Amino acid sequence: MEGSSRRPTINDVARMAGVSKKTVSRVINESPFVKEDTRKAVQTIIRETGYAPDPQARGLAFRRSFLVGLIYDNPNPQHTVSHQQGLLDAMAGSGFELVVRPVDRTSPRLLDEMRVFIERQKLFGVVLPSPVSEDERLAALLQELDVRYVRIGSVALDEPGRMLVSHDGKGAAEAARHLADLGHTRIALISGPTSFRSSVERRKGFESGLAERGLSLDPALVKVGGYTYESGVGAAKELLALKARPTAVFCLNDEMATGVYTAAREAGLRIPEDVSVVGFDDSSIASRLWPPMSSVRLPLRDMGRIAGEMLVPNPLRDKPKVQPDIQPELIVRASSAKVG
Amino acid sequence: MEGSSRRPTINDVARMAGVSKKTVSRVINESPFVKEDTRKAVQTIIRETGYAPDPQARGLAFRRSFLVGLIYDNPNPQHTVSHQQGLLDAMAGSGFELVVRPVDRTSPRLLDEMRVFIERQKLFGVVLPSPVSEDERLAALLQELDVRYVRIGSVALDEPGRMLVSHDGKGAAEAARHLADLGHTRIALISGPTSFRSSVERRKGFESGLAERGLSLDPALVKVGGYTYESGVGAAKELLALKARPTAVFCLNDEMATGVYTAAREAGLRIPEDVSVVGFDDSSIASRLWPPMSSVRLPLRDMGRIAGEMLVPNPLRDKPKVQPDIQPELIVRASSAKVG
DNA sequence: CTATAAATTGATACCGGTGTCATGACTTAC
DNA sequence: GTAAGTCATGACACCGGTATCAATTTATAG
Numbered sequence: 007m008e009g010s011s012r013r014p015t016i017n018d019v020a021r022m023a024g025v026s027k028k029t030v031s032r033v034i035n036e037s038p039f040v041k042e043d044t045r046k047a048v049q050t051i052i053r054e055t056g057y058a059p060d061p062q063a064r065g066l067a068f069r070r071s072f073l074v075g076l077i078y079d080n081p082n083p084q085h086t087v088s089h090q091q092g093l094l095d096a097m098a099g100s101g102f103e104l105v106v107r108p109v110d111r112t113s114p115r116l117l118d119e120m121r122v123f124i125e126r127q128k129l130f131g132v133v134l135p136s137p138v139s140e141d142e143r144l145a146a147l148l149q150e151l152d153v154r155y156v157r158i159g160s161v162a163l164d165e166p167g168r169m170l171v172s173h174d175g176k177g178a179a180e181a182a183r184h185l186a187d188l189g190h191t192r193i194a195l196i197s198g199p200t201s202f203r204s205s206v207e208r209r210k211g212f213e214s215g216l217a218e219r220g221l222s223l224d225p226a227l228v229k230v231g232g233y234t235y236e237s238g239v240g241a242a243k244e245l246l247a248l249k250a251r252p253t254a255v256f257c258l259n260d261e262m263a264t265g266v267y268t269a270a271r272e273a274g275l276r277i278p279e280d281v282s283v284v285g286f287d288d289s290s291i292a293s294r295l296w297p298p299m300s301s302v303r304l305p306l307r308d309m310g311r312i313a314g315e316m317l318v319p320n321p322l323r324d325k326p327k328v329q330p331d332i333q334p335e336l337i338v339r340a341s342s343a344k345v346g
Numbered sequence: 347m348e349g350s351s352r353r354p355t356i357n358d359v360a361r362m363a364g365v366s367k368k369t370v371s372r373v374i375n376e377s378p379f380v381k382e383d384t385r386k387a388v389q390t391i392i393r394e395t396g397y398a399p400d401p402q403a404r405g406l407a408f409r410r411s412f413l414v415g416l417i418y419d420n421p422n423p424q425h426t427v428s429h430q431q432g433l434l435d436a437m438a439g440s441g442f443e444l445v446v447r448p449v450d451r452t453s454p455r456l457l458d459e460m461r462v463f464i465e466r467q468k469l470f471g472v473v474l475p476s477p478v479s480e481d482e483r484l485a486a487l488l489q490e491l492d493v494r495y496v497r498i499g500s501v502a503l504d505e506p507g508r509m510l511v512s513h514d515g516k517g518a519a520e521a522a523r524h525l526a527d528l529g530h531t532r533i534a535l536i537s538g539p540t541s542f543r544s545s546v547e548r549r550k551g552f553e554s555g556l557a558e559r560g561l562s563l564d565p566a567l568v569k570v571g572g573y574t575y576e577s578g579v580g581a582a583k584e585l586l587a588l589k590a591r592p593t594a595v596f597c598l599n600d601e602m603a604t605g606v607y608t609a610a611r612e613a614g615l616r617i618p619e620d621v622s623v624v625g626f627d628d629s630s631i632a633s634r635l636w637p638p639m640s641s642v643r644l645p646l647r648d649m650g651r652i653a654g655e656m657l658v659p660n661p662l663r664d665k666p667k668v669q670p671d672i673q674p675e676l677i678v679r680a681s682s683a684k685v686g
Numbered sequence: 687c688t689a690t691a692a693a694t695t696g697a698t699a700c701c702g703g704t705g706t707c708a709t710g711a712c713t714t715a716c
Numbered sequence: 717g718t719a720a721g722t723c724a725t726g727a728c729a730c731c732g733g734t735a736t737c738a739a740t741t742t743a744t745a746g
Contacts, residue, residue, distance in 0.1 A: 013465055015702055026726045031704060039724060058466055062406045063702035066731050071402060073443075083431075087423040094448055103413075103467065105443045108434055125353055126398055127443065235634065264634045271636060291631050294575065294604045296611060355732055366696045371734060379694060403732035406701050 014055040023051045034059055061101070071128045072102050074317060077120070079111040079138050081233055082259070084289050085306055089135050089158065092310020100320040102130060111138050117147055124151055131155060131317040133310075139163070140203045156313040160207040170313050170332065174204050174286075175211025177302035177334025178256070181284045182215025184300070184336055185254045189345040190282060194227035194252035196241045196262050202233070208258045208286060227252050231262045238265020246273045246281065253345045254282035260289040260301055267295055278343035288337050297340035304334050354395040363391045374399055401441070411468045412442050414657060417460070419451040419478050421573055422599070424629050425646055429475050429498065432650020440660040442470060451478050457487055464491055471495060471657040473650075479503070480543045496653040500547040510653050510672065514544050514626075515551025517642035517674025518596070521624045522555025524640070524676055525594045529685040530622060534567035534592035536581045536602050542573070548598045548626060567592050571602045578605020586613045586621065593685045594622035600629040600641055607635055618683035628677050637680035644674050 016034075020027040025044060032040050033048040040048075051057070065071040076093060078086050094104055107123060109116060124132065124147075131154035138144065139157035145164060148155045157164055160174035185193050195212060198205035213223050229244060231237035238257060242265055245252055257263035263285030267277060275281050277297055285292055288303035309332055356374075360367040365388060372380050373388040380388075391397070405411040416433060418426050434444055447463060449456060464472065464487075471494035478484065479497035485504060488495045497504055500514035525533050535552060538545035553563050569585060571577035578597060582605055585592055597603035603625030607617060615621050617637055625632055628643035649672055 017702075027703080028705090028726060029724085032725090035704085041724060044724080058462070060406070060468075060702055061466060062402045062411060062468065063731090064704080066400070066402045066406055066702080066733085067704040069731070073445075083424070083427040087427050090446065091423075091448070094446070103445045103447075105413075106430065106434070106446055107443075108431070122398070126401060128400075128402065267636070268634075291634060294608075294631060295634070296607070296636070357732075367732085368696060368734080369694085372695090375734085381694060384694080400732055403701090404734080406703085406732080407734040409701070 014057045016057070016059065019048065019051050019055060019057050022055070023048045065128060069128060070130055073105045073127055073129055074102050074314075075123065075127070075129045075132045076104055076106045076135075077109055077132055077138055078107070078135050079109050080135060082261070082287070082289075084287065085135060088306030089133070089310035089313070092307040092312070093133060093314040094310075095307070096311045096314025096320065097318055100318050102318045105129075109138065111141060116141075117143055120144060120147060121151065124148070124153055129153055133313050133317065134158065135310075136160060136204055137202050154317055156316050158309055158313055160204045163203075167316065170309055170316065172304055172309060172332050173334060174302075174304070175207045175214070177286065177304065177336065178208040178211035178258075179215030179218070180334070180336040181256050181286070181300075181302055182212045182221075183219060184338065185256065185282060185284060185342060186216060186219035186221055188254075188282065188342060190254040191221060191345075192224070192227065192250060192252045192254070193221070194229070194245045194255045195223060196238060196245070196255060196257040196266070197228060197230045198233040198258045198262075200230065205258055212256060226250075231257075231265075233259050233261060235261045235265045235268075238262025239268050240265070242266040242269035243273070246270060246275060252281065254284070254342065256284045256286075258286050260285040260287040260292050260299070263299060263301070264291060264295065267299075277341050282342040282345070284336075284342050292337070293339065295341075300339045300342040301337055302334050303337050305332060308332065354397045356397070356399065359388065359391050359395060359397050362395070363388045405468060409468060410470055413445045413467055413469055414442050414654075415463065415467070415469045415472045416444055416446045416475075417449055417472055417478055418447070418475050419449050420475060422601070422627070422629075424627070425475060428646030429473070429650035429653070432647040432652070433473060433654040434650075435647070436651045436654025436660065437658055440658050442658045445469075449478065451481060456481075457483055460484060460487060461491070464488070464493055469493055473653050473657065474498065475650075476500060476544055477542050494657055496656050498649055498653055500544045503543075507656065510649055510656065512644055512649060512672050513674060514642075514644070515547045515554070517626065517644065517676065518548040518551035518598075519555030519558070520674070520676040521596050521626070521640075521642055522552045522561075523559060524678065525596065525622060525624060525682060526556060526559035526561055528594075528622065528682060530594040531561060531685075532564070532567065532590060532592045532594070533561070534569070534585045534595045535563060536578060536585075536595060536597040536606070537568060537570045538573040538598045538602075540570065545598055552596060566590075571597075571605075573599050573601060575601045575605045575608075578602030579608050580605070582606040582609030583613070586610060586615060592621065594624070594682065596624045596626075598626050600625040600627040600632050600639070603639060603641070604631060604635065607639075617681050619686070622682040622685075624676075624682050632677070633679065635681075640679045640682040641677055642674050643677050645672060648672065 016027045016030050020030045033045050061072045080086050134157045136159040139159040158170045160172050162169055162171050197209055229241035231241045255266050263283055266283045270277055277283055285299050285301035288301040292299040292301040356367045356370050360370045370388055373385050401412045420426050474497045476499040479499040498510045500512050502509055502511050537549055569581035571581045595606050603623055606623050610617050617623055625639050625641035628641040632639040632641040
């Protein structure tokens with residue numbers, strides 16, 4: 007089996023099959039201009055030798071690599087991991103590889119760095135989870151460089167084939183209806199930084215959900231946090247110290263919602279008896295806290311997978327099928343209960 | 347500035363500098379056989395044109411890519427993320443890119459898949475965090491393929507340049523001494539699967555730490571979990587139902603330790619008054635739980651960074667310096683207190 | 687000043703694929 | 717049966733670099 011120590015090249019296959027390397031190339035690339043007999047003969051040799059084309063050489067000739075870049079700058083590693091896993095699910099066995107690239111989206115050199123990264127590596131495609139996906143200059147650069155890309159974000163910023171929308175607003179609206187249906191009327195909101203599109207969308211969705219139940223968001227009950235645990239503690243302390251204390255708090259991510267637990271404990275308040283809490287992300291901590299926390303779940307891994315399917319052709323997955331719709335889902339646990 | 351739309355190649359630079367492409371190649375590769383004047387002239391052109399060699403072409407000629415593979419199969423995504431971040435820290439600006447590759451270490455086709463992956467991509471190097479790092483067949487394969495690699499694991503399984511040791515045992519020993527010093531004598535252990543080297547090492551370290559204080563591990567107080575929350579709940583339930591109930595529980599990871607919180611609550615026991623808990627990993631949940639959990643911290647990101655420094659030459663980091671020693675550290679919080 | 691050694695440099699082949707275009711074989715039309 | 721068109725294939729250049737080795741220049745020795 008192991009005749010020579012080095013992997014066979016296209017020349018070896020061509021010689022063994024008694025054809026030119028160009029014909030082997032045609033077989034590899036599924037050119038229709040190959041006689042059936044020839045194709046089979048070549049494929050037999052390919053199978054016997056275990057030949058696989060060298061991605062570097064192929065990429066050099068194609069002027070395009072077989073690398074997909076994941077460009078991210080998410081404060082929540084959970085998001086990155088999940089997206090990455092999903093992407094890898096979709097890419098497994100496709101012959102493409104995933105190159106990960108964290109960036110600082112506030113860096114003035116971001117665009118230059120991205121240009122160099124993409125041009126140098128001649129990336130086949132790029133996946134941009136939020137908040138990087140929200141940078142229109144970056145999207146413009148990708149179009150200029152003629153690279154395939156998929157942006158993952160909470161709202162449609164691009165044409166369908168290039169944008170995967172997670173509809174964060176719908177999930178937030180569901181949370182709003184849930185709390186309203188439990189009888190809450192003084193519902194506080196701990197938002198993330200308004201520079202994040204997700205914060206804006208989630209807030210909008212939350213407000214529209216409240217509106218559906220005839221409620222509106224009291225500006226005095228809105229705090230802007232930084233998507234961190236500490237900022238959640240701080241915001242919750244202020245909210246829980248109010249004379250007209252809210253009976254429920256919705257947080258735009260679980261980190262901050264966890265901070266509400268801490269603040270509530272310090273204020274001597276019980277969850278959910280004194281204050282209901284609903285988070286966003288359904289991170290692993292949500293179900294570990296006591297009481298287990300209600301939270302809006304985004305199918306992050308699925309989103310990564312779908313983005314991958316949109317980007318790379320995968321022979322193992324035959325059906326290109328319609329792009330499934332991503333829907334957030336409210337997971338109701340014990341941290342949200344009837345008011346009173 | 348932007349004369350032509352395509353990036354300059356080595357030929358452009360050679361023509362503009364009035365030398366052959368081979369000389370430009372020598373300058374790029376820092377060959378000592380280039381006259382100072384020539385080198386400067388070429389470097390000037392390189393700077394002016396913004397030329398950068400094509401990694402694919404270079405890799406093709408070198409028979410080696412500029413890709414580093416991260417091969418992992420860790421049930422705890424936190425570990426993967428942290429290692430990955432550290433690796434990327436070390437690789438930033440080096441010209442190398444990180445390709446991530448999750449695997450199933452129990453798959454019978456693992457070795458074949460790895461061989462194909464490494465040979466096809468002609469990887470420059472590979473990083474193997476535990477538990478993948480514990481597979482000796484894989485290490486043998488990497489040596490056969492003549493690929494640089496760094497194994498990250500709890501104990502030395504390879505020569506120093508190829509192994510980064512995290513000394514999990516020391517951290518576990520510290521936890522043991524900590525609990526013993528608090529007066530605990532009936533100390534339970536919830537272990538991970540013994541197929542994980544980390545479990546074995548942590549347990550050994552824990553036992554030696556107990557021995558230092560004149561204690562020994564009671565086999566009746568040892569449960570083997572699966573490194574999951576659920577297994578932690580199950581193991582803790584059994585332990586806390588014992589007549590001779592342990593006054594402290596050490597868990598070989600935080601997931602299981604979090605399960606002890608749940609089991610204790612269900613059993614009506616208080617932490618730390620009725621039972622002290624110490625975890626391992628110092629994952630983010632440890633400090634969010636109530637009471638905040640004592641846990642052994644491993645500098646995972648630093649480990650990734652050091653592994654990266656061991657693997658890739660980085661011009662931005664001049665000092666190769668001695669390999670720093672990785673030391674676990676016990677973070678004492680409120681879940682461990684004097685026996686009483 | 688000449689012979690010899692050492693330092694520089696470039697011509698050419700090659701890494702392992704693909705694109706272009708010409709060529710020969712085979713059909714189909716008349 | 718011959719002309720024209722289609723199909724199948726290969727020769728050769730090329731993608732953008734590096735390796736080899738010979739050629740040229742410069743330095744050192746005698």
